[in-house]
Amino acid sequence: MKKYFMAVLFMATIAITAQDDTIDEPKWSAGRPDGHAPISVMGDHMHGKGEWMFSYRYMYMNMDELKQGSDDASFDDALADYTITPTTMPMNMHMLGAMYAPSDKITLMAMANYLSMEMDHLTQTGGTFTTEASGFGDIQLAILYKFFNKNQQTIHGQLGFSLPTGSITESDVTPASTPNEVELPYPMQLGSGTFDTNLALTYLGQRESFSWGSQLKGVFRFGENDREYRYGNRYSLNNWFAVKASNWLSFSARLEGLIVGEIEGVDPNLMPMMVITADTNNSGGTYINSGIGANTYISKGALKNLRFGVELGYPLYQDLNGIQLKNKETLTLGAQYSF
Template sequence: MEMHMLGAMYAPSNRLTLMAMLNAVSLKMDHLTRMGGNFTTKSSGLGDLKISGLYKFFNKNNQVIHGRFGFSIPIGSIDEKDVTQASAPYETVLPYPMQLGSGTFDIDQALTYLLQGQLFSYGAQLSSTIRVGKNSREYAYGNQFRIANWAAMKLTDWFSISARIEQVWLGRISGEDPDLNPMMVITANTENSGGTLLNSGFGFNIYAPSGVFKNLRFGLEYGFPLHQSLKGVQLKRKQALTLGLQYSM
């Protein structure tokens, strides 16, 4: 999986910040059949558009508490097709993990605490994604709940390191796509969805406080799961590499 995220933020006041984010997603899955054959399916395109507002409730003694409330507009495709060994030479609807969007208007909310010192900072966040109804293919992805903690240390005026740990609860898919046959492929069976994850991440940030690249920030994080408890038969998560480039005006 590869995802490119483009985001914009605008603050009409010191307390309120408006945000929008759009993803470009590229998915690829290798399959091995019971008879020893193999094939690959692919899908790519835009994901769902996320719009939210960030409101600062508290800002005192280097501590900040803010809440986020938003929603996603389901512009990502849930009709992706490709040729499989069973459907060749024709295309067929791909299973749930290969679709680009959710197809539902999802509610995103979070509560975040930040402690910022001269050299050390700490943050904690509670967040959730709630699905509203079912999509046009008669299913909805499971709700998600997250608890994240992270810490960062400033080594110089332009360089800092960070560490993160995150607990994730993933709900099962409700309903099912009538065009998918659970007997043909494991990923088309909604019983094989949901579970809990304990993720970690370690990274660094490079920030330009002055010069021609002033207010430009580059970040990199390497993440990997510490524990996974998945329901049914699923593909386990492996390593993730996140790179970010941010500019503030």
């Protein structure tokens, strides 16, 4: 926690100090293809008074094979201690967002999502089976406050809350439960079950042909849900750089450091020694993620202020607690329209 707040102070100091130089330069502008962060970054920008923006994002994330700590692990390694191991888990997420600015200093944001995922398994006896879950996840609400916008640089803070609208009781049939459904392990649930707080600080800078940004974010979870556990806190530092190739196209590169805490508590309906995903010791870890993307922006005509973005992400480093499925590729596509 101390390191998180020190990082916030460090970012704020750099940004505030930057406004002392070249005061006559224009303000940071969103009206260019690199005026928004890569499409995978949320809460990266603000809007002018009275402006609305609606967005849609689609994200595909794949988890495949196992990792124990920072080393690759085999399915036999997992099956030496557990009856079942997952082998792969693809997930699809559809996100709808809305932003509105009642003033130049404040922007309100809301986001809802729909998830569908499946997990393939391997048993000690060599059998295989698949479980599935789908539905709406938790609703995100936030307020963004702009501290300054000078010298082609801007910084804003975010205070957000996550409402536990996503299910934490998703169930499916397994070979051992046939024909009855049983509750699925933690990664297959749609929500957190807790009221979570999101804090973020975002710094943006621009020059004529390129831009950059950095976002420090924390997700803090309090209490326990109805299944007597809570997910671990999340701390991330996202950094990106974008080059404006033309008035309508830009390309970006992103690097993220991410720390995810272990699940605290235990769901009494799960059997931790049955499958690795039901054991809370196999949760959380440290990640370094990368992304390469492109953004397009329409600056005039009937579709003015319409944006499209795409980003392909891939982990560069993973150090996981216990033994877990390792993250693989992530694809994010999105469209944003403001008026």
